[in-house]
Amino acid sequence: MIDPNEAYEIQIAKQAKIIEALVNRAERGHEVGGTAYSLFESAIALQAEVWEKTKDLEKALDTLDRASSELEVAYQTQERIQRNLADAMVAMEDGFALFSEERLQACNAQFRQLLPDVEPLIKPGLGFDDYLAAVNASKYLNRDENGVSGRPHPVAKEQGSGQRFSSFVMVLRNDRWFQISYRQTSSGNITVLQTEITDIVRENRREKNRLIDQQSHLLQAAFDHMSLGICTFSSRGELLVRNERFGELLGVPLSLLKKRSPFQRIVEHVERHEILDREGRRSRVSGWFKAVRRGEAVQERFRRRDGMGLDIRIHSLPDDGFIVSIMDVTAETEASALLEQRVQERTAELTEANRLLQIHADEQTKIEAALRHAKEAAEAAHTSKTRFLAAASHDLLQPINAAKLYLSMLTDRMGQPGVEEVVSRLKRSFTSIESLLQALLDISRLDSSGAEFNVTSFNLGSLLQGVAEDLAPLATERAIELRIVPSTRWVSSDQRYLMRCVQNLVVNAIQYTERGRVLVGCRLKGDAVRIEVWDTGVGISEEDRARIFKEFTRASGAAKGPGMGLGLSIVERACRHLGHPIGLASQPGRGSVFSIEVPLAPPGRASVSEEPRMEPMLEGSLDLIVMIVENDADELHAMTQVLESWGASVLAAGSTADAAALMQEIGTAPDILLVDYQLNDDDNGIETIRTLRALAGAEIPAIIISANRQRQFLQLCTEMSFAVLTKPVQLVRLRALIDWKTRARVA
Structure with missing residues (x-):
């Protein structure tokens, strides 16, 4: 009769009606009559039912009171949470909004005011998809050439719990950047956060521009120190980067070598003023640009009006641009011409000798003598070639030594993916060049008559x-x-x-x-x-x-x-x-x-000039003052960078006079001298060591860098107590030798 799931007020009303009906029934039964026992029995039963219903009613009232109290506490908690949420949303610097059942429930002012044309739509009850559509259609977004502003409608991803989340970047017209991210909570609500990332984007942009400028300076510095004339052009044939040597060799005015100058204008100027002796190659010169555009490499040799020979090469670059290099080949051209002239002269002599041999049999002895003279001349030419090869190999060791030092520094400093392999390949290439040059140098020494x-x-x-x-x-x-x-x-x-x-x-x-x-x-x-x-x-x-x-x-x-x-x-x-x-x-x-x-030889003591056994590169800082004397600017800079990376304090000089002046200026002698043997003019490393030791009044430890292996030089090395290190310098040996020389001084 009474549903326990109904409200307590309804249950109490029904119980009151039941009690009233029972009382009326008892009274009617008394009026009708009956025995005293039946009336008593009815009264007892009625009283028991009344007590039971009264207890149920009291229990229901207690339960109703507790439920009312709990409901009041819940209402207060909800109000407090709503106030805290409102305070937190107001205090947030970022835009924040809460969507419940895909409808906007609450947001702060930053969220509402981000896009002025969307602000009137942001009211409680706004649909989440409608909000995204309004943002996508906003006229305050900075769109690209195709009218696309990014991805204002990103595809939502699924988290491990099956909840959606997404994030995208929105660019405004005033160069402001915002990251819009939304996430679905466990209760099914969606929270949207608008975070301004303008400062981060601008800082990244500035850093990117700084790195680009820095790389441009490094590239220009490398170009300026090259003996070749180098110039790079864009895919449209506009000048990008060049060095001064390019203009000097080509003889073109500086006004034509400005940035973005067209390649065709430079070629037309060369042709119009006949700077180069083309020898019927006008069509090929004018077609250089087309050939490069087809991916073909161009190589031509010309002669300037002043007689200088030039080798011009053009190669494509990965970005569809191309690079032009110019090399002075005057010496090579003259040597080839001289050799050709000598060959022609010798050929003429041999031809005449053969003719005389066929005509005059009695002059065979004279012809054989002439052939012997020709052989001696060829041997003399071979000896001259050997001396030239030795000198050229020695001169080539200078830039290779500097390049190897720079590669070692690049290996230590660069850590980007792929860079280490490139450096390793470059190092192997320079090692192969070094081995070949060293082999040629050894052969030239061994073939010379005065080999020591x-x-x-x-x-x-x-x-x-x-x-x-x-x-x-x-x-x-x-x-x-x-x-x-x-x-x-x-x-x-x-x-x-x-x-x-x-x-x-x-x-x-x-x-x-x-x-x-x-x-x-x-x-x-x-x-x-x-x-x-x-x-x-x-x-x-x-x-x-x-x-x-x-x-x-x-x-x-x-x-x-x-x-x-x-x-x-x-x-x-x-x-x-x-x-x-x-x-x-x-x-x-x-x-x-x-x-x-x-x-075999009898056992003895090792020579004092014998180098120590080389061990792996030593660890720790090289806390020394090292003076470097080197006339080659590139090698001086490279060696300075290497020693400073080891922790040494470096004093760099280009000659004996500069080194002496520098030592007098600082007022103290360095811990060790690192001197190149061949300096400018009549200056050399031995004189440098003598001068600095005399100036310091002490025998400063010294290492001289040279490829000289003559007995007189090595004997002088022993007498003056300085070590000899051959080029190209191996950094492991250099570090160990510096440590050995300075430790010997301390001991």
């Missing part, structure tokens, strides 16, 4: 240990086991050339061994020591053994290695001059063994 050797007595064990340390990385890279058997024998030879010979044999063995090992050891043979290099490589056939020691020669059937085929040629020349017999035994497919016999 510094024959001394030394411990063979230190030489073999040096070979092991230098070539262990190459063996590891090739997955070849390199084993050096130690030796305590003393031998008599030129330590530098003997070490170079052993290194060449070991490198040759590693390169022609696909798997297995290379073993280096020594055997006694009478009063000599035979240094043997064993390998398990491809071996050498009988027909190849007669020519394997010639220049640019490799074993037949072997894969082409990274070298140029000069290593064994240097070994043969050096050992022939030193009187060291060379041995070779090989079996194709199983391996080879090369040997060098060196005279």
Whole structure:
């Protein structure tokens, strides 16, 4: 009769009606009559029911009171939460809005005032999709050329809990940037947050422009220090970057070499004023731009009016632009012309000699004499060529040394993805160039009639240990086991050339061994020591053994290695001059063994000028004052940067006079001198060391950088107690040598 789920007021009313009906029934029963017992029984039952209903009624009233109290507390809590939410929304710097059931429930003023044309629509009850549509249609958005302002309607993503979230960037017309993000809460509501990121975007823009400007300065500085004339053009043929050398070689006015000057105008000026001797090449010059646009490389040689020879090359760039390089080839052209003239003269002489031989048999003796004279002239020309090659190789070591120093610094400083591989490839390329130049320099020295050797007595064990340390990385890279058997024998030879010979044999063995090992050891043979290099490589056939020691020669059937085929040629020349017999035994497919016999020498003490055994690059700061004297600006700058990166304080000078003035200015002597041997004019590193030591009144530790290996020079090195470091400089050896020289002074 009474539904317990109904309101308490309704239940109480129904109970009151039931009680009233029962009372009326009891009264009617008494009026009708009945026994006293039945009336008593009815009264008792009625009273029990009344008590029970009264208890239920009291319980219901108590429950109603508790529910009313809890409801009042809930109302107060809700009001407090709403006030806190309103206060928090007002205090927020960002725009904030709450959508309940896809309808706007509450927002702050920042959210409402972001877009003036959307502000009238932002009222409670606004649909979430309608809000996004209004933002997308706002006229205050900064749209691109296609009328798109970004992604104001991003596709919502799903979180792990199945809730939506998204974020996009909105750009206003006044260069203000906002990040709009919304997230669906666990209760199904959507919160929208408008965050201004204008300062972040502008700072990123400024940083980007700063980096671009910095890279432009570095690129321009690199261009300005190049001996080539360099100029880059855009895909539309407009000038971008050039160096002064470009204008000097091409002879074009500076007004035509301004930024964005058209390439065609420069070509037209060259043609109109006939700056270059074209020799019928007008059509090719005028078609350069079209050829570059087709992706073709252009290379032409011209001669200026003043006789200077120019080599002009044009190559495409990845951005559809192109780069133009101009090189002065006057000396090369004149040398070629002179050589051609000499060849023509010799050819004419030989032709005349042959004619006379056919006509006059009795003059055969005279003709043979003329041929001998021609041979002597050819040998003299070969000797001249050797001297030229030696000088050119030495001069080329200067920029290679500076480039290797800059590559080492770049390896330490750059950490972007991909940059380390590029630097590694550049370093391997410079190492290959260095090896080739060093090989050519060695051959030119060994072929010259006045070749000098510094024959001394030394411990063979230190030489073999040096070979092991230098070539262990190459063996590891090739997955070849390199084993050096130690030796305590003393031998008599030129330590530098003997070490170079052993290194060449070991490198040759590693390169022609696909798997297995290379073993280096020594055997006694009478009063000599035979240094043997064993390998398990491809071996050498009988027909190849007669020519394997010639220049640019490799074993037949072997894969082409990274070298140029000069290593064994240097070994043969050096050992022939030193009187060291060379041995070779090989079996194709199983391996080879090369040997060098060196005279024994009585044990003695190591030379005081002998360099210390090089160890891996030392750690820690180089807390020293180092004075560098170097006439080459690039190498001076590179060496300064390297030493400063090690923690040293560097005093840089370009000559002996500058170094002396600098030392007098600071009023103290440096901890060590690092001096180039060949300076400008008559200045040299030995005079620098003498002058600075005399000025300081003390024997300052010194290291001189030179490729000079003459006996007189090395003897002077020992007498003056300075170390010699050859170019290109190996940074590991330089650091160890500086540490050794300064520690020896402290001790």
